Amino acid sequence: MGKVSRRKFLGAVGAATGVAGAAQAERGGKKAARKNTANPGPELRDDVRELVEKTPFVDTHEHLWPEAMRVAALSKPDPKIPAADFSMLFCHYVDSDLQVSGMSGADYRKLTSNDLAVADKWQLVEPYYNKCRNTGYLLCARETARILFGEDDLNKDTYQRISEKLAAGVKPGFYRHILRDVANLEYCQVNALESPVFNNDEPDPELLAQDLWTVSLSTALSTDTLARLTGKSIGTLEDLHGAIDWCFNTYGPRAIATKNQCAYGRPLDFAEVSDADAAPLFARYAADKKSLSDAENKALQDHLMHYCIDKSAEKHLPVKLHTGYFAGHNGMPLEWLRRNASDMCPTLKKHKNANFVLMHIDYPYQDEAIALAKHYSNVWIDMCWAWIINPAASVRFLKEFLMAAPASKVLTFGGDYRPVEPVVGHAAIARRGVTQAITELIEEGWLSENDAPDLVDRIMRGNAHELFPYDSSLKNWRRA
Ligand SMILES: [Zn+2]
The missing domain is CATH 1.10.2020 (uronate isomerase, domain 2, chain A)
Known part of the structure; x- marks a missing residue:
C-alpha cells in the first residue's frame, strides 16, 4: 500500500473526474475508516473498482446499426437485423x-x-x-x-x-439510454457499415461520432461509389485524387477519425508508389477493373493508402487501422497477422504528422503493439474488442503497457459491436479488467496509489479527448 491516506486517494478522484466534492468527501471518510482493517488488499480493489465504475469511458470503436433500423425491424422484420x-x-x-x-x-x-x-x-x-x-x-x-x-x-x-x-x-431513444445511462459511456465512435464512406445523416452525432471509412477510397477501391458521391466521372489518377479530396473536404470536418480494415485482405506493408507510377496503373484499372495483376493492384492500393494517410494528417484525423485477430472463423491467415506490427514500421516512420491508432491490441501479438507505442510518438494502441477476445490477455496487456509505454498512448474501450445491447456487458468486462490491472499494479508496487485517479481518468477517457477532435467535429455537425 502507498503512503497516501484513503481519504486523499478518493479525494483526488473528484478532482480528476469532475464529480462534485461533497459526495466524494463523504465516501472518502468511509474509506478512511475502513483503512484501519488488518487486510487492506480487498479494500484497495473496492476503491479502485469504485473509481473505475464512476469514470465514463469514451468508446472509441463501434459498428452499431442505426437505431432507426432496429426500431423499424420490430414491426417489419429486416433480414439484416437479428430477431429481437x-x-x-x-x-x-x-x-x-x-x-x-x-x-x-x-x-x-x-x-x-x-x-x-x-x-x-x-x-x-x-x-x-x-x-x-x-x-x-x-x-x-x-x-x-x-x-x-x-x-x-x-x-x-x-x-x-x-x-x-x-x-x-427497443424503442426510440434506447441507444442513448443503454450507452449513456447503463454503460456509462461519454460518447461512441462509430464505423457505420451502412454508408460507403461516411454516415452523413447521423441524427445524434453527440452520442455517435462518425469515422470516415477509407476502404472504398483505397484498399477496396470503388470508383462507382466515388463517382456517385461526387457527381463526377473518374478516369484518371488526378480525378481519383480529386474525389478523395472531395470526401475529406466534405466529411472530414465532421469526422472523428479515419478507419481502414484492409488487414482482413492483405498485409500492412504499404510500399511507396509515386504518382508517376500509379497513374498508368489507375488508367488501366479505370478502363478495365480486372486488368491489373495482383502486384499491380497492391501497388495502386499502396499509393492510395499513403494518399489517404496524408489527407488524414492534413485534416487532423487519427488513422485507425485494424491489426491482429480476425472476426469470423475458419479463415485467419496468422502469418499476415504476426507481421502487422513490423509491416507498419516504414509507414509510421514516413508519416510523422499522422497519428495512428492500432486497433484490438494486435492480438495475439500485443507485445509488438506495446513496442510500437513505446517507440513511435505517432502510435496509439486501442483495446477495442480485445477485452472479450481474451480478457486475461487484455489484463496482462494493460499492466505491461503501463509499465512500458507512456500512459497517454492507450485507449481502453471500444465494444466493436453491431447490436447495441452487448456494449453494456463488454464495458462491464473492460471495467473489471481495468480494475484488476490497476489494483495489481498498486499491490505489486509498480504504481503509486496516489497516481491511480489521474491514470484511470486518462486511460478511460482523457487520452481519447486529447487524440480525437470530438468538440470541433460536433461544432461542424451543428453548423452543417
Ligand atoms: Zn470493428
Whole structure:
C-alpha cells in the first residue's frame, strides 16, 4: 500500500473526474475508516473498482446499426437485423464461438431469424452454448443479461424473460439510454457499415461520432461509389485524387477519425508508389477493373493508402487501422497477422504528422503493439474488442503497457459491436479488467496509489479527448 491516506486517494478522484466534492468527501471518510482493517488488499480493489465504475469511458470503436433500423425491424422484420430475442446477444462474435464449437451455419441462421419460436431456438443452441459458455464473448452476453435485464444467468430458465425484456427495450431513444445511462459511456465512435464512406445523416452525432471509412477510397477501391458521391466521372489518377479530396473536404470536418480494415485482405506493408507510377496503373484499372495483376493492384492500393494517410494528417484525423485477430472463423491467415506490427514500421516512420491508432491490441501479438507505442510518438494502441477476445490477455496487456509505454498512448474501450445491447456487458468486462490491472499494479508496487485517479481518468477517457477532435467535429455537425 502507498503512503497516501484513503481519504486523499478518493479525494483526488473528484478532482480528476469532475464529480462534485461533497459526495466524494463523504465516501472518502468511509474509506478512511475502513483503512484501519488488518487486510487492506480487498479494500484497495473496492476503491479502485469504485473509481473505475464512476469514470465514463469514451468508446472509441463501434459498428452499431442505426437505431432507426432496429426500431423499424420490430414491426417489419429486416433480414439484416437479428430477431429481437435472446439471439440478439448471440449474433455478433458469439456466432463464431458457436460455429467453432460445431454449430452449422444453417442452424446459426435459424437461431437469429424471425422464423423460429424462441423455445425452439433455445433447443437448437443449447448444446453449443454449453461448449463455449466459458469464453469472453459468452461472458459478455451474460453480463449484458445481468446488467440490462436483471438476470443472473442466460440459461433455460431465463432465455424467455430475456427475450421479452430485450424486445420491450427497443424503442426510440434506447441507444442513448443503454450507452449513456447503463454503460456509462461519454460518447461512441462509430464505423457505420451502412454508408460507403461516411454516415452523413447521423441524427445524434453527440452520442455517435462518425469515422470516415477509407476502404472504398483505397484498399477496396470503388470508383462507382466515388463517382456517385461526387457527381463526377473518374478516369484518371488526378480525378481519383480529386474525389478523395472531395470526401475529406466534405466529411472530414465532421469526422472523428479515419478507419481502414484492409488487414482482413492483405498485409500492412504499404510500399511507396509515386504518382508517376500509379497513374498508368489507375488508367488501366479505370478502363478495365480486372486488368491489373495482383502486384499491380497492391501497388495502386499502396499509393492510395499513403494518399489517404496524408489527407488524414492534413485534416487532423487519427488513422485507425485494424491489426491482429480476425472476426469470423475458419479463415485467419496468422502469418499476415504476426507481421502487422513490423509491416507498419516504414509507414509510421514516413508519416510523422499522422497519428495512428492500432486497433484490438494486435492480438495475439500485443507485445509488438506495446513496442510500437513505446517507440513511435505517432502510435496509439486501442483495446477495442480485445477485452472479450481474451480478457486475461487484455489484463496482462494493460499492466505491461503501463509499465512500458507512456500512459497517454492507450485507449481502453471500444465494444466493436453491431447490436447495441452487448456494449453494456463488454464495458462491464473492460471495467473489471481495468480494475484488476490497476489494483495489481498498486499491490505489486509498480504504481503509486496516489497516481491511480489521474491514470484511470486518462486511460478511460482523457487520452481519447486529447487524440480525437470530438468538440470541433460536433461544432461542424451543428453548423452543417
Ligand atoms: Zn470493428
